Amino acid sequence: MNVVTCIAPINIAVIKYWGKRDDDLILPVNDSISTTLDKDHLCTKTTAMASSDFKEDRMWLNGSEQSMDNPRLQNCLRELKKRAQISEEMQNWKLHICSENNFPTAAGLASSAAGYACLVTTIAKLYKVEGEVSELARVGSGSACRSMYGGFVRWFMGSDPKGSDSIAKPIVPVSHWPDMRILILVINDSQKKVSSAQGMKRTLMTSELIKYRIDKILPTKINQMQQAILNKDFESFAELTMKDSNQMHAVCLDTYPPCIYMNDTSHLIVDLIHSYNATSSKIKVAYTFDAGPNATLFLLEKDVPEFVSVLDHYFPSIENINIEYKKGIAIETILPSKNLLEKINFTKQTAGKLKYIIHTRIGNGPEQLSDCKSHLLNSQGLPVASLITNC
Amino acid sequence: MNVVTCIAPINIAVIKYWGKRDDDLILPVNDSISTTLDKDHLCTKTTAMASSDFKEDRMWLNGSEQSMDNPRLQNCLRELKKRAQISEEMQNWKLHICSENNFPTAAGLASSAAGYACLVTTIAKLYKVEGEVSELARVGSGSACRSMYGGFVRWFMGSDPKGSDSIAKPIVPVSHWPDMRILILVINDSQKKVSSAQGMKRTLMTSELIKYRIDKILPTKINQMQQAILNKDFESFAELTMKDSNQMHAVCLDTYPPCIYMNDTSHLIVDLIHSYNATSSKIKVAYTFDAGPNATLFLLEKDVPEFVSVLDHYFPSIENINIEYKKGIAIETILPSKNLLEKINFTKQTAGKLKYIIHTRIGNGPEQLSDCKSHLLNSQGLPVASLITNC
The missing domain is CATH 3.30.230.10 (Ribosomal Protein S5; domain 2)
Incomplete structure (x- = not known):
């Protein structure tokens, strides 16, 4: 057949x-x-x-x-x-x-x-x-x-x-990095966006900064990222990931007219992650954003329950029996320690800023x-x- | 005394x-x-x-x-x-x-x-x-x-x-450019911001893109801007103003951790202005943003009534007898033409996104x-x- x-x-x-x-x-x-x-x-x-x-x-x-x-x-x-x-x-x-x-x-x-x-x-x-x-x-x-x-x-x-x-x-x-985990935070949003195909075309035509990114920054950075992956060096991987996401959105903003993909909630997530990472001497979570407001986070398996407890605390969900709020790999439910919350410089948000979250891992290619x-x-x-x- | x-x-x-x-x-x-x-x-x-x-x-x-x-x-x-x-x-x-x-x-x-x-x-x-x-x-x-x-x-x-x-x-x-007008749109916002002193320090320490902006872009741009002012060339002045504001905020976003000053409403204002400018063959309004969400707009005196009618249409104010919504130089009230509104690709916003607006002009120094x-x-x-x- x-x-x-x-x-x-x-x-x-x-x-x-x-x-x-x-x-x-x-x-x-x-x-x-x-x-x-x-x-x-x-x-x-x-x-x-x-x-x-x-x-x-x-x-x-x-x-x-x-x-x-x-x-x-x-x-x-x-x-x-x-x-x-x-x-x-x-x-x-x-x-x-x-x-x-x-x-x-x-x-x-x-x-x-x-x-x-x-x-x-x-x-x-x-x-x-x-x-x-x-x-x-x-x-x-x-x-x-x-x-x-x-x-x-x-x-x-x-x-x-x-x-x-x-x-x-x-x-x-x-198999190289089995404890790498991914959290996708799907954000409630209604704003219209420029498609990524149109956006990148406009950026290349009008941004002055993208030339420097392409010629001078990326050739080094791509090899640093490959090395961080080969070494399973989470902190380098995380920092490179966050900086590259910010820089992509920076050249989108340097576009004329500007292309805006992240929204206020996206920036709040960024702020929470930097505040959370600042509570320990280690970078535990990294964010990245594509041509839309949703955040994709990288973290190690051992850090998932604590981070999600912090996320739940600051971004409460709306109780809704029609929507499964947490999808993907099950997450152990814990409460964040009072001591940890005191160290995080962030304001609790109104409920419902996140639509749902997906907990997943690195996977194989097509089959x-x-x-x-x-x-x-x-x-x-x-x-x-x-x-x-x-x- | x-x-x-x-x-x-x-x-x-x-x-x-x-x-x-x-x-x-x-x-x-x-x-x-x-x-x-x-x-x-x-x-x-x-x-x-x-x-x-x-x-x-x-x-x-x-x-x-x-x-x-x-x-x-x-x-x-x-x-x-x-x-x-x-x-x-x-x-x-x-x-x-x-x-x-x-x-x-x-x-x-x-x-x-x-x-x-x-x-x-x-x-x-x-x-x-x-x-x-x-x-x-x-x-x-x-x-x-x-x-x-x-x-x-x-x-x-x-x-x-x-x-x-x-x-x-x-x-x-x-006296050089007497018909230049300024509209300051004060935006409702509650998000915490990094102070500009801290922000610029962090940008200089961590942004890769700012080096290129300082070394390669600004030396040319500053002279182009001065020339646009000397020539009273509003369109060049406006385009340079918008691009420079976007680029400043781009290097703020390229900062680690990023410094975010514009919010969703700021970006909506940007979008409205590009949509409005696109309805004629001329740039009539320019925006600029400092280390906060408020927009400062530049436009010529003759274009104020029409633009403000468009702004009022898409960003309705909340009727509030305690606050004078329009401050500064009085603005002739007109209604935007149906034909104009049909050409503007923008969605009417919920009331109250702007706190008030100030209409002013260029002025003298201290006295x-x-x-x-x-x-x-x-x-x-x-x-x-x-x-x-x-x-």
Whole structure:
């Protein structure tokens, strides 16, 4: 049967990608480094099916049918066909694609990276494409190439104008740093944002500071970050992560008109983390922000219960039986010590500033699901009845 | 009688001062340019009195007595005495100083510049100090030196390690650009902020981007701004002002831990102004932000009624008989045209995001008040009963 289903993870950059030197091929102006998150908690699942019976290419995303006119999607599919190892006849069969996230779209978590990583992985299997395919994911959505591997991943900007060397490579696998944990704080927000594609284009055109970041700061920093990961040096990793996030948002603010992604709550989270870290002689928690207000925090497993007790104290949740406030890996509930709270220079916030939190870990890259029950398309090539998927 | 009363204006920088190369002498890392605001709407008034009857130096600020231990104040007074042209006997007389702002302190408008400019002007008169005294105001509070002149003012960073050439000089007087108007939007805010003195120190120590701003960007920009002012080229003035404000806040964000002064409402104002400017082929309004959330806007007199009608539409005020929402120069009330509102890509906000607005113009430097009724100290050297002053 010509059907394949795969799942692919999202990734969070700790040295950010912001700016393209080629808009069509999505070639970045700097190397970036990311962590791949566990697919148990955040992933995209995609089923692709090819059949001589299909009249046209069709695609469903999160339950609704989408146009396939998107030029990036067409670029991806064309490149996949070029490298296909299947008969010409089969290559001419029309495709049905169905894709789902296991997390709400409304969360504002960037899903295009997982989406394109999953699409490329799935169709590459279907077409029996061999070798490195992160380049193909990159053509769909730049940072998607980093979701093609697990653990800690580096996307090399490369120098080939055609982009053949602008690919992702793993730095270390999941097993290298097993006690690294991630908390995603989903923030209530309603403000409109400039899309990251538009934002980075505008930054590159108008920011004076980004030139210095690219030429003078990042070449050193990317290697420092890689070394911190290799050494499992949490404090260096954390400091580099926070500084790089701040600097990316600084060049966004230096853009004209400015691009603003963090909001007042994001900045309160930053403030709480610096105040919390200041209570001990060690950096225990790091934050990073992408093109939206949500915070992604890095911390070691041993520090999760204490930090979450502090977070719960200062950012109380609204009791709501309809929403599971804490998702992902279970967290031991403790109360923060009075002594600790006295040392933290921060004001308790009104309830409900955070929508929910996800506790997860570093995970592996995309994988194929062999169980035929996992397909999102039925034998007629139409989406299965239940669209609530559990990867 | 040994008593002098003066008033001094506040000033708003359009090329920002952010970073000291000498903390004690307050020597900046770059030149800055500011506009002096009309004292009719925003000013500090100071009375200084010397008498052989006084037992000790005493000072009252906004109605409450303050310690005079402050090292910056002591530096100022010592320098003023060095240059005094009065008898040694009189120099040994104790001083009483009383100072008031004609705007609420709670507004979050930086008052230290006007405060030190007024103090230095007043005591310089009392001590018959001659010549350039902006250097002395600078020692009290860096940007105070710019409040020593009216119109558009440039503070030269200088190169003398002792600071003798780090002084303010007028670029053009008030009369040069009579139709320039200023709107100050005072924003409701409760978040704690890092003081500007601490903030700029931290930025200089930790930001990687500020080095590039100082070395490569500002030397060109300061001259472009001066030229825009000389040419009365509003659009260049406006664009340079907005970009410099954004860049100052960008290096604040690139600081570790980051210093955040603008809040969500500040960014909404920025967004509205870009949306409004985009409706015509001209830049009509510019924004700038100091170390706090309040916006200072520059626009030409002819554009005030239309812009304020747009502002009122998108940022409605709360009806409150206790607060005069629009202060300063009266503004003709008009309704924005439907056609204009349709072109503005912005969402109407909930009422009360702005506390009040002040409409003012460019003004002159400090001046001495000759009417003896204007003194803030009575013949015994104590604050007069009524502390609500009208400059």
